[in-house]
Amino acid sequence: MPTTLPVEEQLAILMRGVDFGDAQTYKHMEIELRERLQASVTNGQPLTVYCGFDPTGSDLTLGHTVPMRKLKQFQDLGHQVTFLIGTFTALIGDPSDKDTARPQQSEEDVARKAKTFTDQAFRILDPERTLIKYNGDWLSELTFKDVIGLASHFTVQQFLSRENFSQRYAKGEAIWLHEFFYALMQGYDAYATQTDVQIGGTDQLFNLMAGRKLMEARGLKPQVVLTLPILVGTDGHERMGKSRGNYIAINDTPENMYGKSMSIPDHAMRNYADLVTEWHPDFIAAQFAAMAAGEMHPRDLKMALAREITGLFYAREAIDAAEQHFIRTIQQRQLPEEMVELVVHPGETVIDLLDRAGFVPSRSQAKRDVKGGGIRLDGAVVTDPQMCPLPTAEGTILQKGKRHYVRLLPSEQ
Secondary structure, three states: OOOOOOHHHHHHHHHOOOOOOOHHHHHHHHHHHHHHHHHHHHHOOOOEEEEEEOOOOOOOEHHHHHHHHHHHHHHHOOOEEEEEEOOOHHHOOOOOOOOOOOOOOOHHHHHHHHOOHHHHHOOOOOHHHEEEEEOHHHHOOOOHHHHHHHHOOOOHHHHHOOHHHHHHHHOOOOOOHHHHHHHHHHHHHHHHHOOOEEEEEHHHHHHHHHHHHHHHHOOOOOOEEEEEOOOEOOOOOOEOOHHHOOOOEOOOOHHHHHHHHHOOOHHHHHHHHHHHOOOOHHHHHHHHHHHHOOOOOHHHHHHHHHHHHHHOOOOHHHHHHHHHHHHHHHHOOOOOOOOEEEEEOOOOOHHHHHHHOOOOOOHHHHHHHHHOOOEEEOOEEOOOOOOOOOOOOOOEEEEEOOOEEEEEEEOOO
């Protein structure tokens, strides 16, 4: 049963943070959501709400939690939430935030990455009140005739008006026909689920509106769409994503989560404070005003932000330990108190050891890390990726970046 909270109070909670980049669209969607909420209160039926997540990587990131937290707000108000895993749309990949075509994945790649999504989702959502669905269940059943029917509701001009497509077209860069299909598939998801509300990022507005159009064309009341701002990555500029290496995974260890949060540039802190913390807006405004006035050091605010982010997923003891680890290993540049030990076999190179220690996703990335000066042995920068370390009896410290350490031991020990 939906909550007995008055409609206007529900509306204030649910519209917080919503951004369309257009005041008229905001007003229109607010009116529609108010009508749906009023009907829900009158008939005692919860709204159906969903957001889709494509398994383009095996980790959900802080960026994914922005729409997930909006789902949780609907859930806490008693509405029915669906966490939709895009097992079919991921085969193409959403072009919304891309200035080039995404590399296509195999069905095996998608299935492997999707396996971990459910458990991760339940770190935010209530498993007892969350439906898990897979859009491959209905999209894979469409015939070519069905796809033609979906495409008949849209023009090429509509797609080319999208900023990322128009920029590529102006540059004479390839726009592949299959990229157009993504919006059709996401639009069909809305029809297949017959949803009341769909949530997405601001870059998803075209796709969400496609769902409204298809629902209306097939005799259904079009969904309300709510879009939320995009969380930038730890580089402070590009959208957070695993392929860019600028992400904080919700399954990161407390030490990594805290350390990555501390690497966020000062100018990006407000983006994180607004989108992923549970801080009150008035508190956020006061903290950043104090920093701007020179009354608070950016480092202190960043440490508070890192504690808040880590605290979304871990208990107080883990947060304290992560903070002390950061202070000791980064601020004071001391070695961690505990390190994994790795026995070096004859002929093993730095690349072999980085790979075996799990510090890199691939050997090619290990080579790039060495060439970029990010690998050290007992504090000395490694320049040769084929170097074969000869550890001392006490152990030699292999370090990647600021957070990854392993103690190398000779094989005779």
